[in-house]
Amino acid sequence: MSKKIFSGVQPSGNLHLGNYLGAIKNFVELQSKKDTDCVYCIVDLHAITVKQNPKELRKNIRETLAAFIASGLDSKKSIIFNQSSVPAHSEAAWILSCVARMGWLNRMTQFKEKAGKDKEKASIGLYAYPVLMAADILLYDTSHVPVGDDQKQHLELSRDIAQRFNNDFDTKNFLKVPEPLIQKNFSRIMSLKDGTKKMSKSDPSDLSRINLMDDKDQIINKIKKAKTDTLPMPSEEENLKNRPEVKNLLEIFSSLSNQSIEKTKNEFSGKNFSIFKENLSELLVEKIAPISYEIKALLNDEKYLNEILLEGSKKANELASKKIKEMKKIIGFCE
Numbered sequence: 001m002s003k004k005i006f007s008g009v010q011p012s013g014n015l016h017l018g019n020y021l022g023a024i025k026n027f028v029e030l031q032s033k034k035d036t037d038c039v040y041c042i043v044d045l046h047a048i049t050v051k052q053n054p055k056e057l058r059k060n061i062r063e064t065l066a067a068f069i070a071s072g073l074d075s076k077k078s079i080i081f082n083q084s085s086v087p088a089h090s091e092a093a094w095i096l097s098c099v100a101r102m103g104w105l106n107r108m109t110q111f112k113e114k115a116g117k118d119k120e121k122a123s124i125g126l127y128a129y130p131v132l133m134a135a136d137i138l139l140y141d142t143s144h145v146p147v148g149d150d151q152k153q154h155l156e157l158s159r160d161i162a163q164r165f166n167n168d169f170d171t172k173n174f175l176k177v178p179e180p181l182i183q184k185n186f187s188r189i190m191s192l193k194d195g196t197k198k199m200s201k202s203d204p205s206d207l208s209r210i211n212l213m214d215d216k217d218q219i220i221n222k223i224k225k226a227k228t229d230t231l232p233m234p235s236e237e238e239n240l241k242n243r244p245e246v247k248n249l250l251e252i253f254s255s256l257s258n259q260s261i262e263k264t265k266n267e268f269s270g271k272n273f274s275i276f277k278e279n280l281s282e283l284l285v286e287k288i289a290p291i292s293y294e295i296k297a298l299l300n301d302e303k304y305l306n307e308i309l310l311e312g313s314k315k316a317n318e319l320a321s322k323k324i325k326e327m328k329k330i331i332g333f334c335e
């Protein structure tokens with residue numbers, strides 16, 4: 001049976017190495033697999049759960065698309081579109097928010113983190129965000145969802161919502177229960193300044209992350225300034241436990257070079273850390289600088305980018321409007 005892949009990325013600016021290694025790199029690999037249909041979405045409806053400047057949002061949607069294409073996504077192989085251009089996402093989100101339970105949403109740790117201390121001031125959209133994510137996934141009969149580790153809890157919620165809908169309306173497998181596709185080793189890339197914190201676009205320090213738009217000099221500078229310690233590279237994996245920054249840099253190197261952490265560690269074990277950093281910089285420049293260059297080139301061709309979105313939205317609309325129609329029938333809205 002064919003695999004159906006769906007995933008999404010928020011157009012909130014500053015796409016970074018975590019997004020690339022945790023998600024986009026996998027999107028690219030999946031689109032070339034046999035019997036695999038891929039749908040990749042720029043989730044602009046998710047972005048407005050926090051305040052956005054309309055001009056910036058418009059720019060960020062194109063920037064995210066450019067990052068997809070520059071990383072190797074191909075609109076001939078994958079459906080690529082922005083969420084707000086397919087109305088079924090909003091419709092399904094409402095229906096599913098009547099299926100999801102408050103208790104389930106109250107457990108979502110990302111809401112707690114994002115809302116911070118003043119939950120009363122958070123938008124209702126920020127709270128209901130995982131329900132919209134479930135709508136995204138379930139509209140396309142998705143079998144697998146490639147994401148970074150931070151989205152695991154939201155995916156579990158999508159599974160619960162699908163099962164609850166199927167039970168409530170006695171429609172056995174109408175909503176397909178999706179499986180997460182989370183890589184074992186490189187699913188959580190950490191900040192370059194604090195190895196216990198996730199690399200994130202909202203970190204106020206730009207030195208904490210490698211952005212996909214960074215150029216060669218910025219990459220070299222950030223790796224030079226990345227936090228480490230005075231010890232050499234350890235020879236045992238055990239010794240990495242209390243060195244989260246070192247572990248993170250090793251993981252970044254291994255993921256970029258498609259090799260095991262063990263192999264990377266052996267390559268540099270006992271050597272001075274500066275040698276490893278030099279090699280990591282070179283590797284990052286080799287892999288990320290061309291993406292950065294290509295994103296900037298693509299942003300000059302807005303017509304091309306708009307065409308991709310238009311074509312992708314048409315295809316996504318065809319699939320999603322069929323599913324929402326069936327959903328409405330099941331609920332009793334129409335014959």
Ligand code: TYM
Nearest residue numbers: 007008009010018019022023043133147148187188189199
């Ligand atoms: P978003 O936009 O925050 O992140 C996009 C993808 O990047 C991954 N990611 C990371 N992976 C490893 N290390 C990191 N430091 C790191 N930071 C981000 C995320 O796990 C994600 O895969 N809610 C989602 C978007 C979404 C979605 C969906 C995803 C909306 N609908 C349906 C899958 C299916 C989000 O905010 O991702």
